[in-house]
Amino acid sequence: WLMHLTEESEHKTVAFDVYMSIYGGNYFRRALGVLHGSLGVLGLSVIGLFSALKNDGLLMRFSTWWDLTVLFGQVVWNIGPFLLHAMLPWHNPRNFPDSQWVTEWLEGYKKHERGKEIPLLDTDHPDIPVPF
Numbered sequence: 001w002l003m004h005l006t007e008e009s010e011h012k013t014v015a016f017d018v019y020m021s022i023y024g025g026n027y028f029r030r031a032l033g034v035l036h037g038s039l040g041v042l043g044l045s046v047i048g049l050f051s052a053l054k055n056d057g058l059l060m061r062f063s064t065w066w067d068l069t070v071l072f073g074q075v076v077w078n079i080g081p082f083l084l085h086a087m088l089p090w091h092n093p094r095n096f097p098d099s100q101w102v103t104e105w106l107e108g109y110k111k112h113e114r115g116k117e118i119p120l121l122d123t124d125h126p127d128i129p130v131p132f
Contacts, residue, residue, distance in 0.1 A: 009102045012093045031087045038083055042075070101128040108132025 023029055049068075053059040085091060101121070108130050112118065119131035 006102050006105050009098045010106070012096070016093050027089045034083065034086045038079075101130055104130040105132075 019030060019033070050059065053064060058064045085096075086093075105121075109118075109132070112132060121128050121131065
């Protein structure tokens with residue numbers, strides 16, 4: 001997942017640039033697109049989550065619903081500000097800096113010897129130190 005996020009940071013402006021070249025910066029279409037795309041991904045993820053919980057026989061447990069409440073709260077708390085920022089009329093992804101660990105990972109990976117195993121990130125550490 002973290003490698004995917006790193007890869008996404010390398011081309012975070014592509015969709016924005018394509019949109020701007022086609023629609024010329026129509027703010028309302030862009031805001032609607034951000035909502036539609038984000039809620040679509042989140043909605044399908046929730047459908048998959050509920051399907052898996054039902055399949056595993058965990059859907060009707062109180063503890064599951066408590067965990068889901070906490071999880072959805074964390075999603076809103078952690079992702080909500082980024083969605084709101086992306087919907088601002090003056091938003092441009094080029095002005096949104098990559099996390100330091102993303103930059104360090106990309107630089108380390110460039111120097112990584114081909115064929116060697118890629119080291120794992122320590123996601124328990126709050127700074128996610130890059131192991132290169």
